[in-house]
Amino acid sequence: MKQITFWFDCLSPYAWLAFDALPQALEGISHAVDYRPVLLGAVLQHWGQKGPAEIAPKRDWTYRQVQWLAAQRGLVLDLPAQHPFNPLALQRLAMACTPPGQPGPSRQVVQVLFEHVWQGGGDANDPARLAALAQALAPARDPLGADVKTALRESTDAALAAGVFGVPSFGCDGRLFFGFDGLPMLRAALLGEPWFGGPGWEAAAAPRPALTRPG
Secondary structure, three states, X not given: OEEEEEEEOOOOHHHHHHHHHHHHHOXXXXXXXXXXXXXXXXXXXXXXXXXXXXOHHHHHHHHHHHHHHHHHHOOOOOOOOOOOOOOHHHHHHHHHOOOOOOOOOOHHHHHHHHHHHHOOOOOOOOHHHHHHHHHHHOOOXXXXXXXXXXXXXXXXXXXXXXXXXXXXXXXXXXXXXXXXXXXXXXXXXXXOOHHHHOOHHHHHOOOOOOOOOOO
């Protein structure tokens, strides 16, 4: 059985697309998926990046592309009333719903969280909506508890240690795959495509001379 780690932040529309497509990508493969909440803002800050929605032309493209991609899949993807927004409350809620002894919440919990953001076009941080969401999920732990805050921070730190630079990201067999468009590559690796067993994977990322941007 293949063990797959899925790092996500509900803020990302590409993570919602990948979450929906993951069962299809893994069809016919014996697997288990660990869903790991992280804070995308902390990941971007660590690597010195901006999010797609922080660059105006890229934001416009992102919103258009994700809605087109969702339509191709028959998936509901409504832009929330505010985006980007602070996903901290949702990511803490995800961690608070994590069963004892598990690294992250169930797929069912993650789906409810994504639907809260990406279906209906509401404000993801509206207090009444958040209260209703928490009531529906009935977390075993207090989302504002110190243990939950620590667990989310540790989950994000572990993702960074694994080389995660954005979401969605997938880890399996010591390899990292990024993005909704990385799912076909993940599937090929899981099916044992020869390229992954040869020198190609390591050789492609071998250090080489490169132009560096002035500081």
